[in-house]
Amino acid sequence: MQIVAEKLNFVYNKKTKFSVKALDEVSLTIEEGDFFGIIGHTGSGKSTFIQHLNALVPVQEGILKVGEYDLSSTAKKDKKALKKLRSKVGMVFQYPEYQLFEDTVFKDVAFGYSNFFPEATKEEKSKAVCEALRLVGLDPEEYAERSPFELSGGQKRRVAIAGVIVTRPEILVLDEPVAGLDPKGKRELMKLLHLLHEKECKTIIIVSHDMDEVAENCNKVAVFSEGKIVRMGTPKDVFSDAEEIKRLRLDMPLTGYLGQTLRENGFSFDFDLTEEDFIKKLQEIKRG
């Protein structure tokens, strides 16, 4: 499913003296298959934007199409279509482990499935849940009957993600998926997201403060600032102007600094900011 947004505007507390403009003429297209990164300073409108994608925040002004679903302000609201949309667009919030509530992992993961497919049989449900658990790297034999509250932080987060992908969303949106995890946990989670990208969810959108993560994983990046999209393109394009990135109160990815330092010291070095490409280009230089 393709996502097309045109001139989205959103204001919190409209018509009061506390009104805040959260989105200002946001236009962008996210193609099917993208691993899309959204970055920006706190309060730049990122979270508001992603919550538009499955109608948790209604469109106030502008056009928004997610696949065949029209969420534009002018479109008619249909509760059934909305439910279907939400099963197709999975949303993993910040610290998703805080939304767990059931007494077993199985029941918690099944919550979304039962909500979206109330007519499914027990076998279908059980199959979907076990598969979702396997996808996030948890053995259903071992974990399904345990209480989610006795798991470790990283495992809880995996359970929460399983609870979202259990409905097989085509688009998976994650808000700060690795926040609060240790470096190992971060790496494992990003690996998991790549796996999901290959196998299950065609499009993945992540909101992140970790520039390394974005440069390493995303094929396209949008930079939000004060409700506007100020830059959009490949990580290489977006991070090409170190001064501007600094002005937007963001950081450069480590690979970006590295490339810049090398160029400043007379090496002609051009790579797409991933570790893999960096090593490849380095090897090319070595070979001469």
Next chain:
Amino acid sequence: MLRDLTFGQYYPTTSFVHKLDPRTKLLLLIAYITAVFVAGNFYGLAASLLFLLIAVAFSAVPLWSVLKSVKSILFLVLFTFLLNLFFYAKKEGDTTLFWVITKEGLISALFLASRLILLVMGSSVLTLTTTPVSLTDGIESLLKPLSYIKFPVHELALIMSIALRFIPTLAEETDRIIRAQKARGGDFDSGNVFKRLKALIPILIPLLVGAFRRADELGNAMDARCYSGSKNRTKYKKLKFTFRDLIAALFTAALIAGVILLNNGAI
């Protein structure tokens, strides 16, 4: 939306009443409530209303927001009014207007309803002009004597202020949990009452778990800084009675004296 939830109704400005010591305001509110209860006729209530209006005028709070407080108890007022109107114990010599309604019953119902409205409006002047924090400080200071009989006054005040502090935090968290469960297909606004109550479980459990987690963290943070209760603690903002408080107290004393005199028909 829960995001818009603000606790209390404090109206931020500076005025004579805002600057009064919270203890003065609490005590004077009690005095005012006593006056409203002591008042035996409409003259007494009128005097209380006049007192209230003067207090509002000196608080720089728009009269409208004081009246708004009545809105929330309008049902109670109406209920009291009707109950008194229909179940007034008829006495010899009462004039019947129609059916069971008597003139005396109507007057008594009106009297009670006015009393209720005056009480609520009076308390709202206090909450409109005093921040929850200074209100807690005031209560703590007023209850201080109880600590001599080993009543944990400071701890009680601490619990109150922590509770107040966490209302917006928990409201925000509730908002986030609702969104997360909605994204997982949770449906909170359809079906009958039981269905809706059951639908609240996915919100309430994470909220409770979160509250316990926060309580734990806060407890650890307090321990880490060697918090040990009321002993030898000093305050950043010291409460102090000033000349203003004396004026307000005299003014309120005048109200009580007036009401008592009006009751006895002396004026």
